[in-house]
Amino acid sequence: IDLYNDSNRCMIGSEMIAFGTATLIAADTYELTHLLRGRQGTDWAIGTHVAEEPFILLNDSLVELPYDAADRAKPVLYKVVSAGSSLDVTTSSTITPYGINFVPWTQMNPAGIKQTNNDWEISWTERNKFAGDGLDDYREIIKDEDWAGWTVVILDGATQKRVINVQKASYTYKAADQLNDWGVVQGNITVKILGRSKVVGGGYSLEYTF
Numbered sequence: 001i002d003l004y005n006d007s008n009r010c011m012i013g014s015e016m017i018a019f020g021t022a023t024l025i026a027a028d029t030y031e032l033t034h035l036l037r038g039r040q041g042t043d044w045a046i047g048t049h050v051a052e053e054p055f056i057l058l059n060d061s062l063v064e065l066p067y068d069a070a071d072r073a074k075p076v077l078y079k080v081v082s083a084g085s086s087l088d089v090t091t092s093s094t095i096t097p098y099g100i101n102f103v104p105w106t107q108m109n110p111a112g113i114k115q116t117n118n119d120w121e122i123s124w125t126e127r128n129k130f131a132g133d134g135l136d137d138y139r140e141i142i143k144d145e146d147w148a149g150w151t152v153v154i155l156d157g158a159t160q161k162r163v164i165n166v167q168k169a170s171y172t173y174k175a176a177d178q179l180n181d182w183g184v185v186q187g188n189i190t191v192k193i194l195g196r197s198k199v200v201g202g203g204y205s206l207e208y209t210f
Contacts, residue, residue: 003034013053014045014100041105041129044204065097069199072099102146104195104203105129107169112210118175118185122152124193124206126169148196154181155190155207165196 003020010017010032020034038046056062065078077092109125128144152171154162161181164171178185189210195203 003036009039009058011054011056011058013049014042015049016040016042016058041103041127041204044106067097067099069099069102071097072102072200073097099200101129102197102200104144104147104197104200106204107150107193107195107206110191110193110206110208110210112189112191112208114187114210118178120173120178120186120189120210121170122173122191122193122210123170127195144197146198146200148198151194151196151202153192153194155192156182 003018008019008022010019015037016039017032018036018039019032022030022032025031037043073096075094075096078095079087079090079092081087081090105127107124107127111121111123113121115121128142128147149165149167150169152164152166153160154173162173162177173189175185190207191210192205192207194205197203
């Protein structure tokens with residue numbers, strides 16, 4: 001139960017993981033099992049891992065350093081003073097806060113249905129960072145303070161055929177728009193969906209072919 005309540009959480013690289021068991025298998029080496037991956041919207045980082053990544057256990061010993069959105073990507077000098085040492089003999093380190101907590105999470109459950117009139121009805125499940133992540137059907141979804149809607153991109157490979165901003169979790173790609181974009185109506189479409197933030201713009205993208 002504690003695992004599903006996000007106990008035993010850690011950051012490995014940019015991904016937050018919850019683990020059920022940590023087993024010491026060698027000197028300074030633990031095996032983590034019963035994993036819940038991509039917690040708190042870090043699912044975009046699941047495939048990004050490399051050897052020797054930082055590991056941070058998320059517990060009460062961490063110190064929270066508040067900063068404003070305007071401070072994103074600005075390097076700051078910090079000193080972490082060990083017990084028994086002093087500030088004047090401690091070497092400073094440069095830390096650049098990127099504020100990934102501002103970035104809208106990947107949306108989920110994409111659906112695309114071609115209608116008899118050749119319109120495509122596209123929809124997805126909304127996820128928000130701080131109030132309802134789309135995983136609980138019974139939970140009322142409350143928009144994040146910086147929420148600005150979604151961007152829907154119709155793709156032809158890497159080429160963007162159409163970019164639309166919408167205010168609800170659905171979009172109709174009309175047959176007339178398909179004719180304008182492609183010259184013919186489409187039997188299949190590739191769509192990229194991004195949540196938008198007033199602070200950082202587009203979030204982590206969900207791409208799907210219907």
